[in-house]
Amino acid sequence: MTTRREFLVLAAASLAAPTAAKAQLDPNLAAKRKAAYEEALGKVVGGARVRAGRVKLQLPPLIDNGNSVPLSVAVESPMTVADHVKAIHVFTQRNPLPDVVSVHLGPRAGRAGISTRVRLADTQTVVAIAELSDGTFWSDSAEVVVTLSACLEEGLI
C-alpha cells in the first residue's frame, strides 16, 4: 500500500525527470569546460611547471560587452637569439572553447607581445602563458567581470 507521503515523493520525482531532460544546458557544462581548459593547457605545457611572473596580461576588469574585449600580452625578455620568447598562448576558463590565440615569434620580434580583441562568454579568469627559448613557462592571469556575454545562445552557467 502506497502511503500518501510516498505517493507525493514519487509524483514529484516523475514530474522533475522530464524537466531535467528538456533543460537546454548540459548539467556538466562547467566540469566539461574545466576539463577542456586543462587539456588545452596540457597540450602546450606538457608536464612542465608554469611559474607566475614575467608575463603581463592586460584586460579591462569590467567589460560591458563580451563580443569585443581589448586584450594585450607583453612578456619581459631581452629577445636575443640565446634568450627569447618562442610562443605566447592565451586561454579562457569558461568560453565554449578554451583557446583564444597562440602567437609564435622569435628574436626578430624585438619585443614579445600582442594586442588584439577577443570574445568572452562569461565572468571568468583569462590566462596567458609564455614559452621561453630555455623551455620554461611563465604565466599571468586576469579576472574579468562580463556584464553582456558573447555567444549568448550558449547561455550562462
Place this chain on the structure above:
Amino acid sequence: MARAIVNAPAQAKRGEIIEIKTLAAHAMETGFRRTQLGELIPRDIIRRFTCSYNGVEVYRVDLHPAVAANPLIAFTTTATETGTLSFQWVGDNGYSVTEIAPIRVE
C-alpha cells in the same frame, strides 16, 4: 569582399623596433550561434595570420573562434633591411588575403 588594412612605418632606422597594426575585415563566425529557426551557423573564421619580412616568417598567430570579429593584431618586429613586409590571413572556406607593405631601412 576580402579586405585588410595594415599600418606599418614606411621607413625606419636599422635595428629599430617597429610597431605594426593590422585589421582584417572578417565576421569570425564562431560556429556556436544559431539562427532564429534554431539552426547552427557553421564556423567561418580566420585560422592563421602570418607576417613575413623579405620572405622570412617573423610572426605568426593561430586564431580561434574566441577572437572578435574583424580581428585586430598589433605586434612589433625589428627593422633589419630594406624590403617588403608581407601579411597573410588564411581561414575557413578558402579565405586568403595577402597585403604587402614596403619598408626602407637606413
